[in-house]
Amino acid sequence: MQTIEDAAAWVAKAQTIAVLSGAGISKESGIPTFRDALTGYWENYEPEKLATRDGFLSDPPLVWRWYAERRRKLEEVQPNPGHYALAELERLKSVTIITQNIDGLHRLAGSSSVIELHGNLKDYKCVDCEKPATIALDDLGTEPPLCDYCSGLIRPDVVWFGEYLPEDALRAANAISHACDLMLVVGTSGLVYPAAGLPQVAKEFGATLIEVNPDETAISDHMDISLRGASGVVLPQLLAILTS
Ligand code: BJW
Ligand code: ZN
Numbered sequence: 110m111q112t113i114e115d116a117a118a119w120v121a122k123a124q125t126i127a128v129l130s131g132a133g134i135s136k137e138s139g140i141p142t143f144r145d146a147l148t149g150y151w152e153n154y155e156p157e158k159l160a161t162r163d164g165f166l167s168d169p170p171l172v173w174r175w176y177a178e179r180r181r182k183l184e185e186v187q188p189n190p191g192h193y194a195l196a197e198l199e200r201l202k203s204v205t206i207i208t209q210n211i212d213g214l215h216r217l218a219g220s221s222s223v224i225e226l227h228g229n230l231k232d233y234k235c236v237d238c239e240k241p242a243t244i245a246l247d248d249l250g251t252e253p254p255l256c257d258y259c260s261g262l263i264r265p266d267v268v269w270f271g272e273y274l275p276e277d278a279l280r281a282a283n284a285i286s287h288a289c290d291l292m293l294v295v296g297t298s299g300l301v302y303p304a305a306g307l308p309q310v311a312k313e314f315g316a317t318l319i320e321v322n323p324d325e326t327a328i329s330d331h332m333d334i335s336l337r338g339a340s341g342v343v344l345p346q347l348l349a350i351l352t353s
Pocket of ligand 1: 270271274298299303321324326339
């Protein structure tokens with residue numbers, strides 16, 4: 110039986126910690142997980158329709174509105190105790206957060222080393238020439254604006270299915286996965302690659318894997334310890350044991 114005390118003992122022994130986080134860590138901030146998000150008005154849409162280049166090009170206003178709604182929501186939310194516990198962990202250990210989330214909440218909570226694998230909801234670029242664009246919250250509107258340079262459509266600078274992850278971010282994530290002696294895998298279904306492959310990379314290079322998730326995931330079998338619970342509860346408990 111693996112307990113939170115066992116997990117805390119591994120964390121206490123570790124020097125270099127990587128955290129792979131997914132949508133579940135932001136759920137207690139009021140942001141639905143990626144698969145939860147497709148409810149309400151959006152429930153008739155497939156992720157492939159909303160989070161792919163082809164989906165965007167076939168109905169730019171639809172996809173623009175989905176992201177605009179999520180960006181507006183960001184103004185109302187705050188990091189939760191799970192984000193803050195990971196930021197606090199930096200006082201004790203070297204910690205690098207590798208996040209698939211585009212909500213910026215790890216940095217807002219105070220984590221200083223954050224790798225954003227799938228981009229950021231506040232960044233935009235041209236779908237054609239890829240030049241970055243700045244769009245203020247009040248200017249989001251209901252359809253994508255046009256690029257100042259080439260009149261292409263402006264899109265969120267996030268990573269859609271079938272697109273390459275930002276090279277620097279993926280390189281840094283691979284490097285820390287090789288180097289860490291412990292990886293905390295928090296709030297991810299482990300379905301989406303290459304992010305879902307990082308825990309296995311870490312394990313091959315000798316790291317201990319600890320999952321924090323209320324449910325079993327596609328990568329639970331690789332874990333040394335699975336802590337079943339909400340990250341906003343489990344991570345502060347872990348930190349409390351470490352600092353007691
Ligand atoms: C809680 C909780 C609480 C709830 N506390 N936890 C290898 C094998 C098979 C396929 C592929 C492969 N390699 C690549 C692919 C293709 C594809 C892929 O992975 N497909 C799979 C679906 C099979 N990958 C790609 O296309 C990637 N690009 C790529 O590989 O480039 C190379 C290439 C190019 C061209 C051709 C071929 C290869 C890009 C992936 C981009 C993913 N983008 C999205 C959208 C980002 C923007 C946006 O947010 O809108 O990223 S999709 C979506 O999934 C989003 C998320 O970051 C990502 C992961 O989801 P996550 O975070 O795990 O969330 P959920 O909702 O799935 O899970 C939430 C979890 O939280 C659950 O487990 C809950 O239990 C838990 N939970 N409450 C803790 N309180
Ligand atoms: Zn352009």
